[in-house]
Amino acid sequence: MTPTLADIKDAARRIAGRISRTDMALSPSLTERMGLPVHLKLESRQTTGSFKLRGASNAIAQLSATARGKGVVTASTGNHGRALAYAAKLEGIRAVICMSSLVPANKLAEIERLGAEIRIVGDSQDDAQEEAERLARESGLSMVPPFDDPHVIAGQGTLGLEMIEAVPDATTVLVQLSGGGLAAGIATAVKALNPDTRVIGISMARGAAMKASIDAGHPVNVTELPTLADSLGGGIGLDNRLTFSICRNLLDDIVLLSESEIAAGIRHLYAVEREIAEGAGAVGVAALLAGKINAQGPIVTLVSGRNIDMTLHRKIVDGDATEFERLDTQRNGRAA
Numbered sequence: 001m002t003p004t005l006a007d008i009k010d011a012a013r014r015i016a017g018r019i020s021r022t023d024m025a026l027s028p029s030l031t032e033r034m035g036l037p038v039h040l041k042l043e044s045r046q047t048t049g050s051f052k053l054r055g056a057s058n059a060i061a062q063l064s065a066t067a068r069g070k071g072v073v074t075a076s077t078g079n080h081g082r083a084l085a086y087a088a089k090l091e092g093i094r095a096v097i098c099m100s101s102l103v104p105a106n107k108l109a110e111i112e113r114l115g116a117e118i119r120i121v122g123d124s125q126d127d128a129q130e131e132a133e134r135l136a137r138e139s140g141l142s143m144v145p146p147f148d149d150p151h152v153i154a155g156q157g158t159l160g161l162e163m164i165e166a167v168p169d170a171t172t173v174l175v176q177l178s179g180g181g182l183a184a185g186i187a188t189a190v191k192a193l194n195p196d197t198r199v200i201g202i203s204m205a206r207g208a209a210m211k212a213s214i215d216a217g218h219p220v221n222v223t224e225l226p227t228l229a230d231s232l233g234g235g236i237g238l239d240n241r242l243t244f245s246i247c248r249n250l251l252d253d254i255v256l257l258s259e260s261e262i263a264a265g266i267r268h269l270y271a272v273e274r275e276i277a278e279g280a281g282a283v284g285v286a287a288l289l290a291g292k293i294n295a296q297g298p299i300v301t302l303v304s305g306r307n308i309d310m311t312l313h314r315k316i317v318d319g320d321a322t323e324f325e326r327l328d329t330q331r332n333g334r335a336a
């Protein structure tokens, strides 16, 4: 069940015609700041605006003819739903996307535009997940989970292959960490190719489910809170099958960031690198800027997505404190 390097290489062949191989760009400014080469893997430029198309495409490519006839269903904070909707449309397959009311309007509109059926349920990722499971049981739709699935993990892992191919001497790889499909896939590929390369997971301090679970020694629920890194929200599932153990075994460290640190990452990517990133996409760069990463050699930082509300983005790059940054200083015991 646990995906291997061979599964990830198979996934790379399977999805080659369906996704873009995104650029790896050296960042002169971050290189100067760190005193080490810093490379940005610009997966924010992937079709649909995030890496989620890799896992979704790999999962859809392996459905039987019968399953294709019935369609796919998932629960998603936005980017996985959008990727699955896109991949399904490409193959003429029905897609039903369940999400919570926390999903930003721009992400919802994008999915609707792709012709998928949308169900808004509850106010947490867990509520959306329950609805997707019910539809899978009752309507025979195939569930394509956002992270805890071997095909999805293998698809996301193709990023690890591209990273090591482009920067074979990478000593440290910075990867966004939420449900852990991305980190599990990348760490599996990177560690198999270069066992000494460190893979560090980055989450927001407000509701980092995988970090809390690894600290507890088993999957735990965390309260889902508003954050600039909305794509990193949600739990890992109390019945997590794969990503919890893979992340616990393979990640060398997990770094947590405040809302102002995440905002600084978005601002730097725009003003200096000339890239648009959403909060989740910017956390690797943000961790470097915050001085929270120690490395001995070349660093690869993933920019995982760009699907941010542009009004919010403008506010951040203009240097206006957002409602999220004010949350950093709240003293209600829930803020970072």
Ligand SMILES: *Cc1c(COP(=O)(O)O)cnc(C)c1O
Residues within 6 Å of the ligand: 050, 051, 052, 079, 080, 146, 147, 176, 177, 178, 179, 180, 181, 182, 183, 231, 232, 278, 280, 281, 304, 305, 306
């Ligand atoms: C989904 C997502 C992540 C986190 O991926 P997981 O597999 O859930 O850990 C990070 N960044 C973006 C932009 C995402 O859409």
